[in-house]
Amino acid sequence: MGKFVAVHSYKGGTGKTLIATNLALILAKQGRKVCLLDLDVRAPGLRVVFGKVTPNFWFNDFLDGKCGIEEVLFDISKICNIAEGRFFVGLADPSTEAIQRALVKDRAREMKDLKTILSLREKFIDKLQFDCTILDTSPGFQYSSLNAIIASDVALIVSINDDADMDGTRRMITDLYEAFEKKSLIVLNRILCEEEYRKEGNLLLNKFQKMFNVPIIGTIPLYCDILKTSRASLIALETPEHPFIKLLTGIAGKL
Amino acid sequence: MLMELMQPADMLGDMKKTLDELVRKVDTLLQRQESPFKEPLLKGKGPLDAITLLSLSAKLRKTATILCELGEATAEDVAARTKKKRAVESAYLNQLYEKGYIEKKRKSHTVYFYIPES
Secondary structure (H helix, E strand, O other): EEEEEHHHHEOOOOHHHHHHHHHHHHHOOOOOOOEEEOOOOOOOOOOHHHHOOOOOHHHHHOOOOOHHHHHEEEEOOOOOOOOOOOEEOOOOOHHHHHHHHHHOHHHHHHHHHHHHHHHHHHHHHHOOOOEEEEOOOOOOOHHHHHHHHOOOOOEEEEEOOOHHHHHHHHHHHEEEEEEEHHEEEEEEEEOHHHHHHHHHHHHHHHHHOOOOOEEEEEOOEEEEHHHHOOOOOHHHHHHHOOHHHHHHHHHHHHH | OOHHHHOHHHHHHHHHHHHHHHHHHHHHHHHHHHHOOOOOOOOOOOOOOOHHHOOOOOOHHHHHOOOOOOOOHHHHHHHHHHHOOOOHHHHHHHHHHHHHEEEEEEEOOOEEOOOOOO
16 A cells, blocks of 8 residues: 655754655565655655756745645656656755745645645545655654645654754654654654764663664765765766665655 | 433434543643743744644644645544544634634535635
């Protein structure tokens, strides 16, 4: 059955978009029909990653009722040389005007957006038959993130080795994900530099698991070469043998 | 009225009223314990957006979320999703109605609950 996965975090800059994008690519390369949606309407990040895509409609237009969701989705399987499965993206409008409109939405409009996003489930799972829909979200407690989480089956939380982020993540687990009865799973990103990570290995998981009452399904070290690459890199396509992709493949299997 | 003098239909009616009242009281107690927010964020009616959903008790939140997805539904429709009894969901939906978050209408003999356009 199709699954909605919201990739979320408490703070920004944890690596959500990089992880969401490459997870979607990995799943598509494994033969699944996958959709990656940019729900971070206040700071859209996927437009830069998928620069070759020239959408006629943005996800914002779908929320505004100007088009159907099919008109937002772009099949980029060929662009990404994915033969095994199918890969679709739906992008949010990165223009300043669109972001400003997103910022001034009133609560009645946020309620309408929630209903619209919830309506995607039936369409995506029953009609378009996506095996997995990955939602790239805004960090923290923002309406667009809350709406994505409510619509999802799983909240994949990307946390980093930072006291503030981990503290906030723990509060989100009880006050948000559990409140909506969502299965939540954690990926700890940039947990240590590569060398220390190789030495400490599995000890890390035991140490950090004690801090959270939901499963940590993966730990990823800081890869300096990835840090140096631009956000527009699709690592799962360009360097599929990279250890980052191998770790992410293991994580994808646990979703 | 003595039990032995009551007709079965009246007895069932009384029992339903008692059960409804019990569900309301249990829910009030649970809401005091379960809401992640100590004080209600919103006083009075407001749109049923994500923040309002968070401020509801767990049971009402689940029912309300399902109604957000379905748009318009009967208690039976919601019960099919939550796997609870129709009467339980009917009580929750009526509570949401009494709190002013949703509306209801009758189509022939069936009551439909829905979220009003703001």
